[in-house]
Amino acid sequence: MYNSDLPNRAELPSSKQLLRSTVTAILVATVLLVTVVLPSEYGIDPSRIGRVLGLTEMGEIKTGLAAEAEKDRAAQASQPPAEPASAAPVRSAEKPVSSPKKDEITVTLKPGEGAEVKLQMAKGAKASYEWASTGRVNHDTHGDNSTGAKHSFSKGREVERDAGELVAPFDGNHGWFWRNRTDGEVTVTLKVSGEYQSVKRVA
Secondary structure: OOOOOOOOOOOOOOHHHHHHHHHHHHHHHHHHHHHHHHHHHHOOOOOOHHHHHHHHHHOOOOOOOHHHHHHHHHHOOOOOOOOOOOOOOOOOOOOOOOOOOOOOOEEOOOOOOOOEEEEEEEEEEEEEEEEEEEEEEEEEEEOOOOOOOOEEEOOOOOOEEEEEEEEEOOOOEEEEEEEEOOOOOOOEEEEEEEEEEEEEEEO
């Protein structure tokens, strides 16, 4: 009744062939997990291949920055909320006007200490920056605001300088977090210029 060609029993894979294919797939997945996924995502490299390929360092940076971010969130959650500064009401249709500014800020960090400096910027505003440290630090350049919006610009581990431009994706605070991971005191000097209302150390 049907003209479709159906495979006969001889053409179907045997149970032994199916088992062999399944075992092969599991072995390939295990090799990829050990040599690629674990080193690049978690910094775990039991085979040592990930370090040769440069994947282990990538994973160590990811896990290190994630751990530091979690510690900072826990520390901020334990602090009482800051009282808002009094200011004249602004109509919702208006945007704060920011004339071009230029500032230089220096922060000194003890071993293990972190610091955060933020620019208050309106959406679309631009600011150029350059910072240098007297020792290697971990950094996280990001933005946030009171509505819960967040944006990551760049991250780095054990670096001594960085430069670039921030373009604010939303109204809020945009800037830098540094943590001293050396055994001695380090000083970070930040130079900024552009369209922002204010710059201050917030942590």
